[in-house]
Amino acid sequence: MKSYTTDKIRNVVLIGASHSGKTMLSEAMLFEGKVIDRRGSVEEKNTVSDNTEFEQTNQKSINATPLYGEFNGCKINFIDAPGSDDFSGGALSAFKVVESAVMVMNGTTGVEVGTTIFSRYADQYGKPMVIAVNQMDHDKANWEGVRHAIAEEFGKKAIICQFPVNPGPGLEGFVDVITMKFYNAKNEELDIPAAYADEAEELRAELMEKAAEGSDELMEKFFETMELTTDEIREGLRAGLVKCETIPVFCVAAKANIGVRRLMEFIVNVCPSPLGTVQKTVDGGEVRCNPAAPTSIFIYKTSVEQHLGEVSYFKVMSGTLNEGADLVNPETGNGERLSAIYAVAGSKKEKVASISAGDIGCVMKLKAGKTDVTLAAPGQEAIEHMVFPDAKYRCAVKAVDKNDEAKVGDALNKIAAQDPTITVEYSKELRQTILSGMGEQHINYVKWRVNNEFKQNIELYAPKVPYRETITKIATAQYRHKKQSGGAGQFGEVHLLVCPYIEGQEAPKNFKIDGKDTVFNFKSQDITDLEWGGKLEFYNCVVGGSIDLGFMPQVQDGGRSAHRFLRPRHPRVCVRR
Amino acid sequence: MHPVDSKEIAFIIAGRNAFKEAFKNAGPKILEPIYNVDIITPNEYVGPCMSDLNTRRGMIMNQDMDKGMTVLHARVPLAELYRYSTILSSLTGGSATFQMTFQMKFAEYVQVPADVQTKLIAEYAAQEQEED
Ligand SMILES: Nc1nc2c(ncn2[C@@H]2O[C@H](COP(=O)(O)OP(=O)(O)O)[C@@H](O)[C@H]2O)c(=O)[nH]1
């Protein structure tokens, strides 16, 4: 396989609701991109993208699979992301390495919950979006409905670039108002049928106006001549796209492979290339995507794959990665030789000699770093880490068989190292291992993996709540500990008083104990800030020389350890004899 | 660990027991962590979200709008938040999302209602017995 220069690379992620057809679109793009010569289908469980057992049995994507295709001399890397919010980690990691997103919409239903969720994410992560309205060949295809839903959801940002001719099982093709051509069901480029010429002209006028908003120059030209050339329209769309102000709308029928070629052509012609894009570094610097700069690659995903073991996916953020390169992890100083590097289309990996800035590839069995790390030529700064939403689902986890605890811990840690949206933490206070992720399905998938990949059984249950305890009135107590059983005898007697602490108020010294007014004489005090925000004030009020003051810490420790589950909030403890 | 001096252990035990005893008589009250929960939901689901929050002892502090969605700012005891993402999702057809935040400071802990306290103490006693 040849190496592509940075300007000949496009990186996109396919996002959208579940069942909109992202995986089928990927399959068609692989076919059009000459990576496969026969298209599989989700139903036959033979797509390149859904290649794990779990994905095939459930007929849904769980992993964001990196794929590519070649089109008009360009390499389009596209990542097929899962549509469920529980697995949004895949799409969000992909945002780190792509320049734009293709929002796939189901042409029978229009804007779905998943559409909104993922367009919100694209917005948050600042990624330009192109809409592909899919399933235009479906018997329930509803172009007019979808078109209105798009206008309602995305307002004036959305701009129609295509419309279908005879949507439904008899789909004839799409009229494209950028090229002003008709693309039939065999993907042939023809003249627009006369019956659709008026509609095309009308949309073309709207498109020109939108494209003109891309830059002042285009706007001037447009006002003067009321006309933009096709190339100027592309330029204007690209400018609007990059600023996330324009969302071009396309149509496809992925399963029948209609319109996919034209969508890829648009990606190549208009979507931004990685050349010149900037990544911030952890030290506040910048890494520019420049093939002549020192090499820096960022690992955005790690997975364990059949027959291969651990595979790390990366984007070359700058410079050129040659096979055999010696790179270091700037954050740990660990070095590593990347002896073999690959281009990826799902489980198909092709060895390559070099990968240019902006391109995506993979490497096996890395030691110097897992997901979310930079490997670079010596002296480079680490690229800023990926950001994910906070976990939304927490539960406690344990091995069904206590003897497997260590193996289960190991399995969970491995999964967490691969999936940055999973965390596994042992809580000393709760004495439970807490597993958190993006949702219940996500956590159940972890359980499935522990069971199927690591052959261990785990149980998930409600985590304990870290309760605290406070006191509301004054109380006293005394305790005498006496033990004589050979060796040195044990004797200790403690008298103490506890009273509620009131923020900003000095500790009282006068108390009525058993009806008697008693004045405390503070010998020393010790104030401990408790890790949850509370405070423990401890006053030593020992009278005379009745005990060795050296034992105070022991008394205090005893007091503190008395409340393992329910901890005192702001108590004041006065010890006296 | 170095062997504990017999006198030291005596004071640890005495301190511990005296403290336990005093605490028991000092009107102890259980506090629970209260999380700040921001729920982002399409307007049509505001009602169901609110009544669900009521069943979780949640308090709605205020409400505003963001990009056409309603944002409910609520305070909800952590004890009532187990599986909340799943519940919110089924309540709203998957269209709502939420964020939870908690700061480790004592103002974020609030006394539990009396019935919850009774239940917790019973549970804790049972658990202690089991562990001993
Ligand atoms: N009629 C029709 N069905 C499609 C099309 N694209 C996908 N499908 C079907 O829609 C379902 C979901 O497709 P899939 O690619 O798995 O969706 P994803 O969840 O977005 O990846 C599958 O049953 C596909 O066969 C299409 O263009 N036309």
Ligand SMILES: [Mg+2]
């Ligand atoms: Mg899929």
